[in-house]
Amino acid sequence: MPKRGVLLVEDETDLQLFPPLRAMWWQKGEPARVLLSGRNERRVVFGCMNPVSGHRLFLARTRQRAEDFQAFLREVHGHYRGRDVTMLVDGDTSHTAKSSQDLARRLGIRLLWLPKRSPELNPMESLWGQAKDAICVNWQYATMTEQVKAFVAQLSGLSNREALQTSGVLSENFWLKPVLSKNF
Template sequence: MLDQTILRLFPPLRSAWSRQGQQARVRISGENAKAVLWGVLNPYTGHRLVQVLDKASGHRTPASKQLAAQLGIQLLWLPTQAPELNPMDQLWRDFKREVSANHQYLDIAAHVDAGVSWVLQLSPTEVLRKAGALAPGFWLRKK
């Protein structure tokens, strides 16, 4: 499963602990930057690959399809805007909660490095669990 997530220097704000009646503080620089992190996940083995691209890529370009065929990669097209069907989307959700939320990195490269490290340090079993692929009702589960 191939998917991308957008990383921004400005952190996504999530719930956080603070004293009653006081707002939680998240230090930010006021600057912003953007990078796109691409991930590929094998929903059966948990193997993954992470790549950073700085230009929007066409999922459906003829060159991409040809390369996938040469590498023996089967492409499965999911409906657009259906993150519940894409296990990589579930992995990105955990990534943003655990790595990105409420924390601004010194620069976008540090954020990207933290993201790639987080994804690649997970064991295949952890990847499958976080992606939802171990759930009994997972739609791609081999019967």
Template sequence: MSEHKPSMKSKELSVDLRDRIVSKHKSGEGYRKISAALKVPMSTVASIICKWKKFETTRTLPRAGRPSKLSDQGRKALVREVTKNPMVTLSELQRSSLERGEPSRRTTISAAIHQSGLYGKVARRKPLLSKRHMAARLEFAKRHLKDSQTMRKKILCSDETKIEIFGVNARRHVWRNPVTAHHQANTIPTVKHRGGSIMLWGCFSAAGTGRLVRIKGKMTAAIYRDILDENLLQSALDLRLGRPFIFQQDNDPKHTAKISKEWLQDNSVNVLEWPSQSPDLNPIEHLWGDLKMAVHRRFPSNLMELERCYKEEWAKLAKDRCAKLVASYSKRLEAVIAAKGASTKY
């Protein structure tokens, strides 16, 4: 039956057909009869007759004001602007769109940019890289890309990190109904002044995690040398790396200080020459992330609890996770080469 036909907008009908609908209505024919005779849905017949009664015309009326749709030129101009300057604000885009005589509503501009596959995201923090840094990173990546898997399994990666009692401020979602928002199970505890923090030194290889040490007081070259003396060789022994193994550290001044270098030389430790500003090449950064998330899921309320938590969670970190992180080394180097030494996603 005609009333079950797909809906058809009045603007899709020809002017002649709209006039015929109105003519039949004037002659006294009902909506159902008109619908059947002209093969037009009854809802469309009713819409056209209603419009004729209100405006005394079946023609398409002009829209009031400026059309909301951006022109192709306007859309391209916006995309060029955000491509040239990714940190341009929406207010600045509104002004430039208005100056071109284009629609300047924020939603219109955002939608146009989204159509090009660009979205507003929080900018990630990355080390500042000079041309010298990028050249060194590129040279390092090309030189080590073809290192054997056996060699990579001999690398002992190390780093320092700070872990805070309430250092993870990311929003977390809970399943709850509207009236239990303040129940303890549905809230994240907070403390004033963030509750304190602990500095750690740790190391790992493809075989698993090595020693994890709390750094008490300000880190100095002398303290770093003592950490190496008490933990580095024992970690290599525990992980069965054999001798010689390859030690990775970044270029922090405490690591490259004379007393640190002398200890490494005296103990015949092969040090991997490391390009500056390259945390994306060190897989331990992802291991630190795993540790911090595991610790903060337990919500330690003081430094004593924090220390117990990080020790327990470090011991739980899976060996296969360590192996996978070391195995990702090739992809990290390939990403640096593809970026011509610039920052990567890692």
């Protein structure tokens, strides 16, 4: 890594207005009631985390297409201006699109590819899951905007150390630990 380099792990997750239903406490013998509006909406939250510092960035979009990932690349570039950014990404088509790769190159963001079908290697997956459990389960928000704000607030409200802990980066078995300790 270059001296002013920063490593980021990137991922995105879907939020739906219909909540995921999980086991919950309710009066014995009665089914739990979860009120639904009858209409569903979807948003995609793009996010990245520095696995050394725990700093995170998020961007909500209506879709997960190449132009949406490119908007996130611009957000990252604006935040880390003057730094050499290396971003670990999966093989989603929004990432592999030629236009996304060209933009990343123009912005000076180096994309490194995680192996296919290996979400367990991406620490963002744990952050997404825990935030969804805390914010999205068994409750439908009045609007998608309200849910996205609560979701991002949950993730942004973690201290950097809490984010690293929650994501598994601080584990002795974290797969990038040798690289991080040697290069950062």
